[in-house]
Amino acid sequence: MNLTRRPRRNRKSEVIRNMVQENFVTVNDLIYPIFVLEGQNQALEITSMPGIYRYSTDRMLDEIAACVDLGVKAFAPFPVIAENKKDRFATESFNKEGLFPSFIAEVKKNFPDVVLMTDVAMDPYSSDGHDGIVDNGEILNDATLEILAKMALEQARAGADIIGPSDMMDGRVGFIREYLDKNGFQNVAIMSYTAKYASAFYGPFRDALDSAPKFGDKKTYQMNPANAREALLEAELDTLEGADYLMVKPGLPYLDIIKSLRDNSHLPIAAYNISGEYAMVKAAAANGWIDGEKAMAEVLLSFKRAGADIILTYFAKEFAQYLKKIS
Template sequence: MLRRPRRNRKSEVIRNLVQENSVTVNDLIFPIFVIEGQNQAVEISSMPGIYRYSTDRMLDEIAACVDLGLKAFAPFPVIQDAKKDRFATESFNPDNLFVKFIAEVKRNFPDVVLMTDVAMDPYSSDGHDGIVDNGEILNDATLEILAKMALAQARAGADIIGPSDMMDGRVGFLRNYLDSNGFQNVAIMSYTAKYASAFYGPFRDALDSAPKFGDKKTYQMNPANSREALLEAELDTMEGADYLMVKPGLPYLDIVKSLRDNSHLPIAVYNISGEYAMIKAAAQNGWIDGERAMQEILMSFKRAGADIILTYFAKEYAQLLKR
């Protein structure tokens, strides 16, 4: 027997020598949730270990993460219902919670990277990612609101804009709008292949942003489709995206691999709330080893070809590496 692959597995040192992929803190973006008020830390019941923090407490959390080596964050705002309307006007209010939070983080931590969310649903009384008119999501009218939102975030100090709305043409529209207002260096990480998934529930709980009627299937992608992701990637690339993202992560590793094989842009994957919640629930019930499962999942994203991983496990994983 000439070939014995087990020779390369016989000790930890040898296994490490031939390991093909690794995950470091440099690969991770930590999604975080910010709320109004002072000295607030509210755990999200469906996401054990993840909290909604007021800005003052979030600054402490970011400091702790930076000490662990994490330096990239994806903040999401929890907006009070009284400030929501069908046109998401609060989203481009220069004094809104999110804009002030971005500016405060950049004042205190100028070297961290903030990737900010551009979509109407946290601010919309309808809970949709676009303007609703008689049950229809209006694409082109929504772009105007998204552009104002992106500009407000860029002015506050956002490093990367993350349009998660899945409106057609929004990457090019935002790129032109940012450039014409002097923000040529603000990057765009497009949610290129964002699927109409069953795994978003805990995130919508965290933001109280679930649709008030219907679903998002007219703008988010059909989970049955893979070639369509290549079309979206081609369009986003032509329109000026700097990064392409796949969301969710675990059920769509084939899409991560497909984008990696067909694009020279950095590929990101979002290990979303439902995926995190499943691991946490199974671990709490003693059904799996949660720590090992976390490591295996993160490695699967790298193996599939992701350069960047957005994950709620980011802090926990960074703590593990520090042991």
């Protein structure tokens, strides 16, 4: 047998494999989603997300300090809002003295160099649990934009570096961009949840925030998992409206969408390795079915290979610890 090409020659030792490795994940690629709640000295583990906690601000500052020491310096906080502060217009979302703006300001005061990407959507604050204003069972698009813009402005005033509209209302990127600009926040970026699918993998996140819809589902605004070309339309619109980053959520079932956006856009692409994906790895590892650390590393690498520049992941702290262990 005369084989002139033997790809295995480039796999025969660890040193050679490392030399020809095409993709790498570092702590610089990661954004760590975190959950903040009211009170003092609170640390409540999320049952469906082992190792992930809802922290009060004081305890979250300690958690952020530990992450910064590991090299993780970008965070995506989400607020746990008490039921008695929720209403159908999500008015708590633009209360400048509320939990979330106060938390953002406290983090930036203590850690001025960290990056905070903040979520803009009504569901954590809505008594209906939806991402928009509900009127007779219909989600009102244009009326919701006003609330999203006021929410984004309060987050920017508090110190947010990147605004993350996750609501999937039409036109929200342009509306928020214009609102931020006219109020003097031209330098606050927007990472649009460009292709956010109506997925079955969000369950643990909704447990964390107690933000599940009180009725119906989110299929009239989140995307159909069957559709790929539609993501390109959303990406084109978000780009024209002024987005600085495009995000795909969830991550693992939508690697093809990440690749499609990478091939068709010059903007940075983010992938959200969501709660259900994290929970699956943790559950399988807890049962001894997989090696949890190796699976975590492989999952994160898959996002880079698909074309993601940025990965939002609940594995961020654990992966940083893993990198230190193997270095």
